[in-house]
Amino acid sequence: MSMITNDPVQCERAHNVLKDVYDPEIGLNVVDLGLIYQIDFDEAIHSIYVRMTLTTQFCPMGESITDAVKRMLELSFDNTQVKIELVFDPPWNHEMISEEGKEFLNGE
Amino acid sequence: MDTDSHSNNLVKNTTHKVVLPFYIYSSASFFISTVFLFFSVSAFTQHFFHPQILAITHMMALGWGTMVILGASHQLVPVLIEGKLYSITLAYLSFVFAAAGIPLLVYGFYVFDMGWPAQLGGLTILISILLFVINVGVSVTESKVHNVHAFFVFTAALWLLITVIIGVLLVFNFTHSFLSKNSTEYLPLHAHLGIAGWFLLLVIGVGSRLIPMFLISKYSNEKLLWIIYCLINAALLTFIGLFLYWPHTAFLFIPVLAILLALFLFAYYCYRSFKERIRKQVDAPMKTSLLSVVMMIVPFLLLFIIVAWLMLDTLNIHVVIAYGFVIFFGWLTSIILGMTFKTLPFIVWNKIYRHISGAGKTPSPKDLFANRIFGAMIPVYLLGFVLFVAGICAVNIFLMNFAAVLLMITAFLYNWNVLKVLLHKPVKP
Numbered sequence: 012m013s014m015i016t017n018d019p020v021q022c023e024r025a026h027n028v029l030k031d032v033y034d035p036e037i038g039l040n041v042v043d044l045g046l047i048y049q050i051d052f053d054e055a056i057h058s059i060y061v062r063m064t065l066t067t068q069f070c071p072m073g074e075s076i077t078d079a080v081k082r083m084l085e086l087s088f089d090n091t092q093v094k095i096e097l098v099f100d101p102p103w104n105h106e107m108i109s110e111e112g113k114e115f116l117n118g119e
Numbered sequence: 120m121d122t123d124s125h126s127n128n129l130v131k132n133t134t135h136k137v138v139l140p141f142y143i144y145s146s147a148s149f150f151i152s153t154v155f156l157f158f159s160v161s162a163f164t165q166h167f168f169h170p171q172i173l174a175i176t177h178m179m180a181l182g183w184g185t186m187v188i189l190g191a192s193h194q195l196v197p198v199l200i201e202g203k204l205y206s207i208t209l210a211y212l213s214f215v216f217a218a219a220g221i222p223l224l225v226y227g228f229y230v231f232d233m234g235w236p237a238q239l240g241g242l243t244i245l246i247s248i249l250l251f252v253i254n255v256g257v258s259v260t261e262s263k264v265h266n267v268h269a270f271f272v273f274t275a276a277l278w279l280l281i282t283v284i285i286g287v288l289l290v291f292n293f294t295h296s297f298l299s300k301n302s303t304e305y306l307p308l309h310a311h312l313g314i315a316g317w318f319l320l321l322v323i324g325v326g327s328r329l330i331p332m333f334l335i336s337k338y339s340n341e342k343l344l345w346i347i348y349c350l351i352n353a354a355l356l357t358f359i360g361l362f363l364y365w366p367h368t369a370f371l372f373i374p375v376l377a378i379l380l381a382l383f384l385f386a387y388y389c390y391r392s393f394k395e396r397i398r399k400q401v402d403a404p405m406k407t408s409l410l411s412v413v414m415m416i417v418p419f420l421l422l423f424i425i426v427a428w429l430m431l432d433t434l435n436i437h438v439v440i441a442y443g444f445v446i447f448f449g450w451l452t453s454i455i456l457g458m459t460f461k462t463l464p465f466i467v468w469n470k471i472y473r474h475i476s477g478a479g480k481t482p483s484p485k486d487l488f489a490n491r492i493f494g495a496m497i498p499v500y501l502l503g504f505v506l507f508v509a510g511i512c513a514v515n516i517f518l519m520n521f522a523a524v525l526l527m528i529t530a531f532l533y534n535w536n537v538l539k540v541l542l543h544k545p546v547k548p
Contacts, residue, residue, distance in 0.1 A: 033483070035465070035472075036483075037335065066335065067332055068201055071194070071197075071198050071465060071469070074132070075469060075472070078474070104337075105335065105337055105397045108397070113397075116335070116397055116400075118400070
């Protein structure tokens, strides 16, 4: 039976891990870019469920970004299966960029 | 949804194996064109219907402009239609036929022999473009998404096909004389369907998608893009009607004004995208691409002047030559110089790093080309371009020779940087 547990420590760790995954074109990490909508842990079946988006559905780098998210989480959380759901509703918009992200884009 | 099925929501990238040959061919063509230019400077003091000018024009239009656009289109069509390219085989065949046909046609023009080399070259290019139109057409119709950008690209491909059909007819007309007028009389029709129908529609269709995407702009205005689309196509249809059935010079202002209005609207679209960008720092290739938006207005202003002169029967032949030069060595070259380094590094990066990104620090796509070479190339190019136009207008061979050397250096630096991207060695994360 699956059991979603959103342990704040685990979630924070996952977010920190994903701060090392960058959008190759923009040069900003996917967390500060606002691409990660939700991260859930299901400890019963050792899986991480990531709901995420891309800056545009046309993004030619999309596969590279989602693969990198999956790879980074698998490397950081042993024996855990990573499931990614890519969604475009709600669509990404610039308001989703964190303050750190906005600072980065202002003064790259 | 599992990790395998998330990819169903993603754009399917066309394999680099089919896209890169177009870029390589195009880069080499640019260099060869500038070498031709250096050895043909005296032709630019004569009439525009000169074998060497025709050869350089077709090398630039087909070998440089069309080949890189065909390559980029095979990569970008899936991005625009949110689907996948219909056939990789057709894309390969399109390259092979164009690559074989262009040198034959250019050779035919250079030695002004409109016999079998030019005819065979024209026909193989026609086959290439036909395959491209089928590929894009089926990709667009099979896609669930029909946005304005896809309409721009598909319509541009159709205009290219019409341009090439007319071009082939003109080549055969030199030896078989089946058209009602001399082939040279049809040149304005052939040239302008290619310039406004193929290059302009394609550049606006793709640029209106890529410019806001690269700038991370909040601005979007599909209605404005539809107006631009209608203006350009209406201008082209009006021009065909006037050319074939009602050849009064005064009425030529109608399509020219429609195109100029479309260009100003597109410049406004780019300006708003730029003003409403989130990413404040704009890199050098993007600046060059934005510069080309301004440069695309220059030839059409010249066209306005040419039509005015035509009305007064005092056409200055040097301005006509400058008009053609500004289109191919100015507008098209500036956009390709910029956009190459916004697209090619991504294609190569995806090839090398897609499967290892996220497993450590990898270079970013912009690290794949040398910014210093790019930075040196742009001033040399701009100086060479401006001096050559001045040389044409002043009928000054020395100035044109000097400018041609600068353009040759530009092409060398461009090829060097392209090779740097292509030969990039993977850096282990």
